[in-house]
Amino acid sequence: MNKKEELIYWAKRLYYRGMSPATSGNISVLDEDNKILISSSGSCLGDLAETDIVTIDFEGNQLSKGKKPSGEKYLHSAIYEARADVEAVIHSHCPYITAFAVAGVPIKDAILPEFVYQFGEIPVAKYATPSSFELVDNCLAYFKKGHNIVLMKNHGVVIAGADLRTCFMGLESVRAYAETYFGAMVLGGVQKLNAKQISGNKQT
Numbered sequence: 001m002n003k004k005e006e007l008i009y010w011a012k013r014l015y016y017r018g019m020s021p022a023t024s025g026n027i028s029v030l031d032e033d034n035k036i037l038i039s040s041s042g043s044c045l046g047d048l049a050e051t052d053i054v055t056i057d058f059e060g061n062q063l064s065k066g067k068k069p070s071g072e073k074y075l076h077s078a079i080y081e082a083r084a085d086v087e088a089v090i091h092s093h094c095p096y097i098t099a100f101a102v103a104g105v106p107i108k109d110a111i112l113p114e115f116v117y118q119f120g121e122i123p124v125a126k127y128a129t130p131s132s133f134e135l136v137d138n139c140l141a142y143f144k145k146g147h148n149i150v151l152m153k154n155h156g157v158v159i160a161g162a163d164l165r166t167c168f169m170g171l172e173s174v175r176a177y178a179e180t181y182f183g184a185m186v187l188g189g190v191q192k193l194n195a196k197q198i199s200g201n202k203q204t
């Protein structure tokens with residue numbers, strides 16, 4: 001797969017996994033020339049075609065003709081600019097994950113052992129208008145501190161990684177955590193791992 005085909009492949013998986021409802025969410029990847037390929041404004045990730053992919057640079061300037069880039073283009077370009085290790089970014093309104101962002105609750109409770117090691121705490125960035133520079137700044141502060149995934153208050157989530165597969169799998173894992181969390185609440189409450197269980201100390 002070339003980079004455009006890769007972008008379409010993961011965009012469709014996001015949509016059909018219910019992590020990018022309707023025309024929400026946007027997805028980007030670096031191409032071979034170190035330019036950013038990003039989904040176009042208003043596109044449905046489930047229907048994404050090559051004509052819906054826009055090329056932009058690290059300042060968010062549009063380089064290709066045709067459709068306009070996603071309104072969150074500066075969020076994407078700023079993360080690539082700030083983090084040399086990042087080659088893919090996904091912004092999603094996944095309802096299960098976004099519920100934490102709406103409640104203003106960081107994802108940090110140690111309820112599943114593998115999750116604790118994989119992500120650490122997922123913070124909530126302060127609310128700002130979608131597509132605004134303020135939103136970019138609020139999220140970027142966490143990416144600069146080394147976080148790879150950030151909840152956006154009353155909005156959604158953004159994840160960055162070495163490739164699209166890493167970003168997708170990360171989101172899917174966080175979604176599974178969120179679903180498990182809600183299920184446990186319905187069944188009587190979330191019982192967290194204790195410090196010994198987290199550290200792997202088997203002594204009682």
Ligand SMILES: [Zn+2]
Pocket residue numbers: 024025091092093130155156
């Ligand atoms: Zn959004």
